[in-house]
Amino acid sequence: MSLVDLSREILPAIEDELKKSLAHPLITDYSLYDMLTYHMGWTGEGAGAQVTGKRIRPLLTILSTMAAGGEWKIALPAAACVELIHNFSLIHDDIQDGSQTRHGRKTVWLKWGEAHAINAGDLMFTLGLACLNRLKDACSDDIVIQAQSILQETCVSLTKGQYLDMVLERAKESTLEDYWVMISGKTGALLAASTQLGALCAGSDQNTQIIFKNYGLNLGLAFQVWDDWLGIWGDAVKTGKSTSSDLISGKKTYPVIYGLSQNGKFATRWRKGPIPLEEVEQIEKYLQEDGAEEATLTKAKELSSEALSALNLASSELPAYQALVELTNSLFHRQR
Numbered sequence: 001m002s003l004v005d006l007s008r009e010i011l012p013a014i015e016d017e018l019k020k021s022l023a024h025p026l027i028t029d030y031s032l033y034d035m036l037t038y039h040m041g042w043t044g045e046g047a048g049a050q051v052t053g054k055r056i057r058p059l060l061t062i063l064s065t066m067a068a069g070g071e072w073k074i075a076l077p078a079a080a081c082v083e084l085i086h087n088f089s090l091i092h093d094d095i096q097d098g099s100q101t102r103h104g105r106k107t108v109w110l111k112w113g114e115a116h117a118i119n120a121g122d123l124m125f126t127l128g129l130a131c132l133n134r135l136k137d138a139c140s141d142d143i144v145i146q147a148q149s150i151l152q153e154t155c156v157s158l159t160k161g162q163y164l165d166m167v168l169e170r171a172k173e174s175t176l177e178d179y180w181v182m183i184s185g186k187t188g189a190l191l192a193a194s195t196q197l198g199a200l201c202a203g204s205d206q207n208t209q210i211i212f213k214n215y216g217l218n219l220g221l222a223f224q225v226w227d228d229w230l231g232i233w234g235d236a237v238k239t240g241k242s243t244s245s246d247l248i249s250g251k252k253t254y255p256v257i258y259g260l261s262q263n264g265k266f267a268t269r270w271r272k273g274p275i276p277l278e279e280v281e282q283i284e285k286y287l288q289e290d291g292a293e294e295a296t297l298t299k300a301k302e303l304s305s306e307a308l309s310a311l312n313l314a315s316s317e318l319p320a321y322q323a324l325v326e327l328t329n330s331l332f333h334r335q336r
Contacts, residue, residue, distance in 0.1 A: 001319040003326040007059065010072065014058045017080040021131050027123070031112075035120040039091055039108050051103040056327075057194045058083040060219075063327070064198025064212050066320030075201035077134035078147060082194045084128030085151070089158060089190075091121035096166060097249065125155075139201060146200055154193040161185025168252040172271070179257050183224040184217070191220030214310040219328060222303035226331055228253035229296045232284060244280040254299065255292040264290040304331055 018040065027033045038044040041052035058079035065075040093099070094107040095114055101107060109117035129151060135144045164182040168174045195216030199209045231246040232255055246253055259266040266286035269275075275283055287293060307328055315321065 001323070003323040003330070006063065006066075006320065006323050010059060010062050011055060013073070013076060014055055014062065014079055014083070015052075017076045017131075018058075018083060021077075021080045021084060021127055022124075024127060032116075032120060032123065035108050035112055035116065036124060038111070039087060039102075039120070039124075041103065044105070046103075046105045051105055053103070055083060056223075057086050057190060059327070060191065060194040060216060060324075061198040061201075063320045063324050064195040064216075065202045066198075067314065067316060067318055067324055068199040068202035068204045068208060068212065069316075069318065070198075070202025070204075071138075072320075074135075074138040075198055077131045077137075078197040078201055079194075081128050081131035081151060082190060082197065084124055084131065085155065085158070086190055088121045088124035088128060089162065091117055091124060093162065095121075096162070099245070135201070143200055143203070147197055150193050150196060150200070154189045157185040157189035159185075161187070161189065165252075169250050171252070173260065174252045174257050176254075176257055176261070179252065179254060180221075182252075183221060187224040187227075188217045188220035191223065192217035195219075208314060211310060211313045215307050215314075215324075218303055218307035218310055219331075222300050222307060222328075222331060225254050225296060225300040225303060228255060229293070229300065232287070233293060244277055247275050247280050247283055248277060250274065255287055255296045258295050259287045259290050259292040262290040262292070266290050266292070300332070304328055 019042070022033070022036050022040070024033075027036075034043060038047075041047055041049075061075055061079040061082055062072045066072045090102065091108050094102060095109045095117055099107055100110050107117075108120055112120070129148075132144060132147050132151065135147055139147075161182055161184065164178070165186055168178055168182060171178075192213045193216070196209050196213035199212040204212075228246075230243075231251075231253060232243055234243055245251075247256070256270070260270060261267075264286065266283065266289075269279075269283065269286060308325060311321075311324060311328070
């Protein structure tokens, strides 16, 4: 079975698990619940599959469980967990970054206000972690405890990564070393947890879990570098994200830090101060002239290859293994 075939079966089950996870009886009668369902793309103006996101993290969890020889439905609570933790971070990131749109719709903070959005993000985080309790229905207590430990450490890395992202945004100079530490937490940690949890739910030993974790980490790094490319040169209509916002906000993405390291026209202009909207097009040209676009694409491809090399250590004949390879290779066709 191909990735498309497996996704047709898996994604509806993931969506059902997510809806069950958010439908806590204490909140369903309040607009707080509406904030969560709106952010997930299920309700409100423009709701539908086109704004829910790709659900890549929970899909990775399920496919990793299958590739490690496990029964995929057992891992649904873990899959829901990583997706809700991801979405908690998005709600808070939108506030911290001042982002007004996500997938072409108003962000939660813009629609309900910052205070309510912070509270909604906190609730999403709590309900996400609570999903792991449902692993007890099919997994041993030891697996549940390990899963909780993995997610707790991941959340520390995730919030550290967001902290460093904000610090680097305000720093006059940043290095690629700073960048790798930041994205390893901000993006890499949760994808690594997604794949490791999948192997854990399959009952895999520690060595196999590490193989899947390393695969997820490298995939996460490739994912972020590619996202940085999309943030400047992507199609804003398809991504639902402005291609000028990263440059205007001073975000230290891979192409920006690479461009600074070249000390060319881009670096000279960047160091003079903030970039207004009317200069964005020229700044993009400077980055291309300094080789930043080509370097970004090259690095994303290298990291994708490293992810596949890590996954190759768990090589199997199971369809889910090939689906993970296919998912990795499809990274450069991602537009949102």
